[in-house]
Amino acid sequence: MAEHIDGNAVAAEIRSELEGAIETLADAGARPGLATVLMGDDPASQTYVNMKQRDCEEVGIEGHHIDVDGDADPETLYETIDSLNADDDVHGYLVQDPVPDHVDYREVIRRIAPEKDVDGFHPENVGRLVAGDTRFRPCTPHGVQKLLEASDVETEGADVTIVGRSRIVGKPLANLLVQKADDGNATVTVCHSRTEDLAAKTRQADILVAAVGVPNMIDESMVSEGTVVIDVGINRVDADTEKGYELVGDVDFDAVEPKASKITPVPGGVGPMTRAMLLYNTVKAASIQEGVEVDLP
């Protein structure tokens, strides 16, 4: 029986710690502002954006939201980006991924002012992270690090296997965990669709991170006794529920849980942490732009 790592609880703690920093900013006459941009009407994206706006309200960040028509040309989205870059009330913003097929998300990211790029996706911020001079840690990898820390899981000297090499999770997380830092110093293996003998790599892990987007792909044969299992997958699968779907991770929770020492559930694991670290980056962006020093959690 593994310890279930409670992402909702850790995220709530981080939000409440951020309130102190937000007060410090308020004393200096500044209120952090976060904008979300959604192009099109993807239902999952709408849910996420609504949750992010609710989080802002809870901690005292000014939330802004901009909808862009899914049929509009890329220039329309770029104009929105230019105006957010110039808006002093908006310290950070993000363009919800995915964008419609006729828009190139990489081109979108390049237009975001790097100092407002609270996702940490801009090439300048990616480069800084890889160089060990991080400005914004991408929200999901940062959330995973905070979850490990809150659960007293030591990364130093640990064998970490990450399944998935995405731009937003696998690659930045590998770079962060391998760094010479209190929350790094791990030996990291990054696996992907062309990896041979995947199960051998996952079984050698002290900490196993699943970030592939394939429901239940990590089964008990891939996990050794005592492994810490972090499930980043958020898959919507059709189900006979009120919403018509069910959220499922990349880990077959029921099968793996008895072997793990600690494990994150889906929902209620990494997801809420991603949102909490977005608030963190927004407060950090405001602190830098307003020239007000704050204590961050």
Ligand SMILES: Nc1nc(=O)c2c([nH]1)NC[C@@H]1CN(c3ccc(C(=O)N[C@@H](CCC(=O)O)C(=O)O)cc3)C=[N+]21
């Ligand atoms: N520019 C950009 N930045 C993102 O950070 C970004 C994005 N695009 N596109 C989509 C993914 C996905 N993502 C999630 C964040 C929180 C939950 C989350 O809070 N999940 C909750 C509940 C989810 C629910 O009830 O639907 C949980 O796991 O407990 C999920 C998914 C951010 N993303």
